[in-house]
Amino acid sequence: MQTVRHSEQTLKTALISKNPALVSQYEKLDAGERRLMNQAFQPNSDLFGPITVHSRSDWITSHPEDPQDFEQFFSDPYRKTPSPEKRSIYIQCIGSLGNTRAISEEYIKWLQGYCEAFFYGLTVKLLAPVPVSATRCSFRVNDSTQNLQIHAGHILKFLKKKKPGDAFCIVGVTMIDLYPRDSWNFVFGQASLTDGVGIFSFARYGSDFYSSRYEGRVKKPQKVSSSDYSVFDNYYIPEVTSVLLLRSCKTLTHEIGHIFGLRHCQWLACLMQGSNHLEEADRRPLNLCPICLRKLQCAIGFNIVERYKALVRWIDGASADTPRVTPKHSREDDVNLPKPVEAFKEWKEWIIKCLAVLRKEEPSNRSN
Secondary structure, three states: OOOEEHHHHHHHHHHHOHHHHHHHHHHHHOEEEHHHHHHOOOOOOOOOOOEEEEEEOHHHHHHOOOOOHHHHHHHHOOOOOEEEOEEEEEEEEEEOOOHHHHHHHHHHHHHHHHHHOOOOOOOEEEEEEEEEHHHHHOOEEEOOOEEEEHHHHHHHHHHHHHHHEEEEEEEEEOOOOOEOOOOOEEEEEEOOOOOOOEEOOOHHOOOOOOOOOOOOOOOOOOOOOOOOOOHHHHOOOOOOHHHHHHHHHHHHHHHHHHHHOOOOOOOOOOOOOOOHHHHHHHHHOOOOOOHHHHHHHHHHHHHHHHHHHHHHHHHOOOOOOOOOOOOOOOOOOOOOOOOHHHHHHHHHHHHHHHHHHHHHHOOOOOOO
């Protein structure tokens, strides 16, 4: 294992900049917010640590990229920023996310609530779920894994046409595997930053996808008709678990972060790190490092304390402050399913430590 360490001065410049205008902007932040963000260049910080590289296949070694500091983010002429007229994130479910309608509806609402807290200050709205057939996308059976896949690029075109007028972005989510072109094996997701659209699959986040027991393989491999969408009737959906929900939230917020103009982080351990494989994605934290946090705060304008409090409320089961728009259809025998948040408990502990720094107090309500 290797550790990617930057000097204190390098991290300080990446966060604050040497541009007098941006330094002044930073100095106008709340004292508690500066105290938390300054942890970026504190060598002994227990909140923000360096990036660790575990193999040559990890993203940072196999995909060399120029790092993006705050000044580069702020000065990027192509990045998109929410406006007073476009402050909504729309989520479009493609197919079902659960084995029953009730589970699917709850799952998408959990994702909605998480995004409302993470992108605090924006409204997150749900569009009514659509079947794969509504997208008219191409699909195939993967030659290697023998599971159904839908064409990510075609889904993006569908989403672009559906994007509401008040949308900052629209993102599709699905439990069906994706492929971007015939020569590729699969892709976790794909986005168009220019159009403000993205599509992300959680199919490979189920605990059994890579096991010999995986039930999503097409039983009798055959050439499927490009117009016969009945092959998606009763397609396999993994069991909803706390780990699946955590991985889904992590992917969704990482990819929407790209739509805001945040590039892959190369400064500290951070949600915005790239990942080449599931093991690396699991090592990536749920939180943004201070440099990426400042970028997102600059784009949205949230209060960091209120954002962290909203995330804790989501973990504890309460709703975020912003109003929700739920699908028009509902199930008469719908039940209030418990949100599986066991995998988020460690992150809640971390948020409470951050709130203590922001408020300059000792944390007193840690979870066991």
